[in-house]
Amino acid sequence: MEYIEALYNALINILPFTSQGQQAFFFMLVGVFIGFWVGILPGLGGAATLALMLPFIYKMDPTTAFAFLLGANAVTATTGDITSILFGVPGEGTTASTIVDGHPMAKKGEAGRALGAALMSSLVGAIFGAFVLAAAIPIAAPLVLSIGSPEFFMLAILGITFVGSLSGGNIVKGLMAGGLGLMISIIGLDPIRGVPRFTFEGILGQGPSIFLWDGIDLVAVTIGLFAIPEIIDLAVKGTSIAREQVGKLGGVMEGVKDTFRHWWLVLKCSALGAYVGLLPGVGGGTAQWVAYAYAVQSSPDKERFGKGAVEGVLGPGAANNSTRGGDLITTVAFGIPSSVSTAILFGAFLIQGIVPGPDMLNPAKHLTLTFSFVWIIIVANIITVAACFLFLNPLAKITKIRGSLLIPFLLVLIYLGGFTAKNSFGDMIMVLIFGALGWLMVQFDWQRPPLLVGLVLGTITERNFWISTQAYGAAWLTHPGVLIIGLFIVGAIVYSISQILREKRKSRPAVPEAAPEPEIVMLSSPIHRPIFALFFVALFIYVLRETFYEIQPMEERAALFPMVLGIPCLALALLAFGQEFFYILRRTTGRTDPPAISSSPELGAIRRRAVSIVAWTLGFFLAIWLLGFVIAVPVASFLYFRFAGGEKWPISILLSLAAGVFFYGLFDYFLHLPFPEGVVFDWFNLFD
Amino acid sequence: MKAILVAVLFLALLLRPGQAEADVYQGKTVTIITGTSAGSTYDTYARLVAQHLGKHLPGSPSFVVQNMPGGGSMIAANFAYGVSKPDGLTIASINPALYFNQLAGRKEVQFDWSKFNWLGSPDRSDHVLYMRTDTPYKTIHDVRTAANPPKCTATATGTTGHYLPKLLEETIGTKFHIILGYPGGPEMDLAVERNEAQCRAFTTTAWFGGELYRNWRKDGFARLLIQTGRKRDERLPDLPSLYELMDQYRTGENDRRLADVVLASNIFGRPYVAPPGISPDQARMLREAFAKTMADREFLAEAKRRNLEIKPAAGEELEKLATAIVVQPPEVVARMKKLLGK
Structure with missing residues (x-):
């Protein structure tokens, strides 16, 4: 009864029916407004914004303060999906997986539907997460404590088994991409002894090598892997983002209906997100990819994914929102913040003179406030989604704007998104490197999601393996939780294999590889396919060599994972090479149809456009490096509009000025991002 | 008339040194680089210091905090030491134990612990x-x-x-x-x-x-x-x-x-440093402002509210300690390397 009463009072406290509630509601709106933009703009991170908002809460009462902060925090994952879907650039690090299927939908003219699905599933996820928070409050402590390091390790392994189903029909390439992701997670100081692994000190020198100590940033990888290929494709096709009539395939309401058509998937992914949120140290960045993998895994029709399957939007859309609820549980129950955002919220508790911990669950103390968190998450998301729906149809029309007007903005955003990951140039270079990798993977028919799943789970796996072994020896293998999750893993593997076999049998009689219409224009000759596979062979040979000669002598434990991963990865890379080689052989001996596109007269023009956009992408990078962000943004945009886009002078000047002013105003003047000055000014000492 | 002019000129001359001091920071923005990400304890302290340090400097510059996480704040220390301009507009909050790496002779260290301009620390803890x-x-x-x-x-x-x-x-x-x-x-x-x-x-x-x-x-x-x-x-x-x-x-x-x-490292606490190349005047101003901030009543009240302990250490003390600590006999260095697992 006390609980119900607290729950009710908590709701009243944030609704504008009392004067106190009005204040809380008003500041929640302000917070939601801020969060809305933080979500939309890549490069504005949720946590960094919260830190900037913190000083404003001194004069607020607790409910108002949390309405303000949590309101902003709760909606970033919702609005971040919008950018991911429309532009293929992740609005937030936690909304990158929405790109995989959401952006192809936008390209097919289904932007409205994708947005509708993303927002509705986000809302469901947020509400679900909030209810989990409410329901978990009485049992929060045992729930959190039930997951020890061994169980954590097993959960990560379970997540990794999903990689198989993300392979897009080619299990060898899929598994290897997953292995590559795990490998990338190894870069940096090893979690036990701090031995540097693959930091390329000998090649790069000390500065860049320290940058690599902390590993490869997820945001930079996703921007590179997904956004750059899309930008190249947009320029090469020379069209707008949407290739088809917008809205032909149903608008926003269709997406909303999709959410209810796939109701179970949305709920299961919400539950998954809430659970991942509960685990300390992991949040939306991981949950979204595991949810995406789960959405694919549970679909009977995996072929559709990556080409605009709405389930691929619904799953992560729900999961990245429901983590917020789970995330708060450890903070509230133990006074232990489990993520960067909750750490900042934790600071807010202290400012408000509130002790996070058991008091938060005590009806006589702060239970009402705790429940108001639940309502804030729900109400903030309802407001956001409602507001978004008003604009969705016009928003979807953005995909009809011609590409040449969008590309400069997108190029600025990807570099900004990379830079703000750690406020460093290094991540901009990562964006380029992974951009090249992503583009090649698309060209040669490698799936990118397995790589991301590997990357988000790699460190968790390695850490918890070593912690378990140090704490329990081999005895952890017999912990009941470990055995139960182990059964799930075996089940998942058996299920995957049986599915693959069934699909094989099904497709056996079909004509040789009736390739679906390529989502991205193929520029490369098929001859390059085995060469790309050979690149991975060389890469893994290098990895194993390094591991054996460099890491092993320093610390055996640091060498175990690269070794255990490197050997199967090398085998898979060799297999992939074999596959590609025979693919070519079959082609040249004429047993398959000759490639259709190479004979197209358009190819020359396409090649030229491709070279041009790659040059511009590098050019923007160079401009930022030489001139600094603030000057480079208008200058490079102008040059692009005028000379690559062929826009008229007035439009070019107007748009680039607008971009420059907006960029300077928001990021430099208002937010004080530490943009380095252009090196040109150093050379000439212009400002001294 | 002439007398007034002379008087004004004289007054202007008299006021000039103070004016120049204020000019250094008048209308400027000082950046505090923290070697950790937003939300960490170092970051929380830095944001609090940033709110109050400005009013104790001539010209009352505004302060912003920028996060430069990585390498256990080694990236921030290297940046503050050698990359940022020594114009007194960049200071840094760094990890107090970074000198371990210098003693151990790690190649990644691009600073000399003893040559930083030590401004002080808001807190020290055993x-x-x-x-x-x-x-x-x-x-x-x-x-x-x-x-x-x-x-x-x-x-x-x-x-x-x-x-x-x-x-x-x-x-x-x-x-x-x-x-x-x-x-x-x-x-x-x-x-x-x-x-x-x-x-x-x-x-x-x-x-x-x-x-x-x-x-x-x-x-x-x-x-x-x-x-x-x-x-x-x-x-x-x-x-x-x-x-x-x-x-x-x-x-x-x-x-x-x-x-x-x-x-x-306990005594260094959560130290604030300025690049070695800044003018002695600026170093003095920053150090004094830092000390005044630590005694500022509003600052202390807000720290209390945020549950941040304030046990300040003065810049002079840290400077002395930094100079002494980087000179150690080889046996001690060897023992330390072993202790640190390197």
Whole structure:
């Protein structure tokens, strides 16, 4: 009864029916407004914004303060999906997986539907997460404590088994991409002894090598892997983002209906997100990819994914929102913040003179406030989604704007998104490197999601393996939780294999590889396919060599994972090479149809456009490096509009000025991002 | 008329030095680089300092905090030392134990600890080691004599959680089983909650500041076994200190030096530094402003509200210590490298 009463009072406290509630509601709106933009703009991170908002809460009462902060925090994952879907650039690090299927939908003219699905599933996820928070409050402590390091390790392994189903029909390439992701997670100081692994000190020198100590940033990888290929494709096709009539395939309401058509998937992914949120140290960045993998895994029709399957939007859309609820549980129950955002919220508790911990669950103390968190998450998301729906149809029309007007903005955003990951140039270079990798993977028919799943789970796996072994020896293998999750893993593997076999049998009689219409224009000759596979062979040979000669002598434990991963990865890379080689052989001996596109007269023009956009992408990078962000943004945009886009002078000047002013105003003047000055000014000492 | 002009000129001349001092910071923005990400304790302190430091500088510049995480704040230290312009508009909040890396001769170090302009530190803290109460280790002596060493958590080698138990091993012969690899403090405390491990070494400030530990003290879930200050903390009058125990167990001279070098990081606290090349005037202004901020009533009130302990150390003191600490005999350096697991 006390609980119900607290729950009710908590709701009243944030609704504008009392004067106190009005204040809380008003500041929640302000917070939601801020969060809305933080979500939309890549490069504005949720946590960094919260830190900037913190000083404003001194004069607020607790409910108002949390309405303000949590309101902003709760909606970033919702609005971040919008950018991911429309532009293929992740609005937030936690909304990158929405790109995989959401952006192809936008390209097919289904932007409205994708947005509708993303927002509705986000809302469901947020509400679900909030209810989990409410329901978990009485049992929060045992729930959190039930997951020890061994169980954590097993959960990560379970997540990794999903990689198989993300392979897009080619299990060898899929598994290897997953292995590559795990490998990338190894870069940096090893979690036990701090031995540097693959930091390329000998090649790069000390500065860049320290940058690599902390590993490869997820945001930079996703921007590179997904956004750059899309930008190249947009320029090469020379069209707008949407290739088809917008809205032909149903608008926003269709997406909303999709959410209810796939109701179970949305709920299961919400539950998954809430659970991942509960685990300390992991949040939306991981949950979204595991949810995406789960959405694919549970679909009977995996072929559709990556080409605009709405389930691929619904799953992560729900999961990245429901983590917020789970995330708060450890903070509230133990006074232990489990993520960067909750750490900042934790600071807010202290400012408000509130002790996070058991008091938060005590009806006589702060239970009402705790429940108001639940309502804030729900109400903030309802407001956001409602507001978004008003604009969705016009928003979807953005995909009809011609590409040449969008590309400069997108190029600025990807570099900004990379830079703000750690406020460093290094991540901009990562964006380029992974951009090249992503583009090649698309060209040669490698799936990118397995790589991301590997990357988000790699460190968790390695850490918890070593912690378990140090704490329990081999005895952890017999912990009941470990055995139960182990059964799930075996089940998942058996299920995957049986599915693959069934699909094989099904497709056996079909004509040789009736390739679906390529989502991205193929520029490369098929001859390059085995060469790309050979690149991975060389890469893994290098990895194993390094591991054996460099890491092993320093610390055996640091060498175990690269070794255990490197050997199967090398085998898979060799297999992939074999596959590609025979693919070519079959082609040249004429047993398959000759490639259709190479004979197209358009190819020359396409090649030229491709070279041009790659040059511009590098050019923007160079401009930022030489001139600094603030000057480079208008200058490079102008040059692009005028000379690559062929826009008229007035439009070019107007748009680039607008971009420059907006960029300077928001990021430099208002937010004080530490943009380095252009090196040109150093050379000439212009400002001294 | 002429007289007035002369008087004005004279006055202007008289006021000029002050004016020039104000000019340095008038209308400018000073950046505090923190070597950690938003939301960390270092970042929280830095944002608080940034709110108040400006009003104590001539010209009242505005302050912003910029996060430059990475390499255990080594990236920020390298940046503040050699990359940022020495115009007095960039200062940095860095990890107090970075000099370990300089002593160990790590190539990544691109600064000279003793040449920073030391502005001061808002806080200093000794270390303590907590232990679950339901274990057989009631005192530090029990840990020395135990057949099975207790399990302590740590993130990685070279961090407090690792080097402090190691230092106790070297100096007073305790034995700990250190479990490395936890991502951070929250995960370590949760591990102790679920009895995956039993102990952890960290700062006294954290022990008295964290809400979790307040509950632990209340429920008798964990107790402290040792503190590392030369004097006992006034809040911990009954807890033996490492220095007393070193007397008791007749720790050798080299081991004591090792302890001194390692524990000096406590005195550095959460230090603020300016690049070595800034003008002496600016260095003085910043240092004075820092000291005034530490005594600022509003600053202290807000720190209290945020539960941030303020035990300031002056720039002069840190400067002296920094100069002394980077010169160590090779034996001590060798011992330290071993201690840090390098």
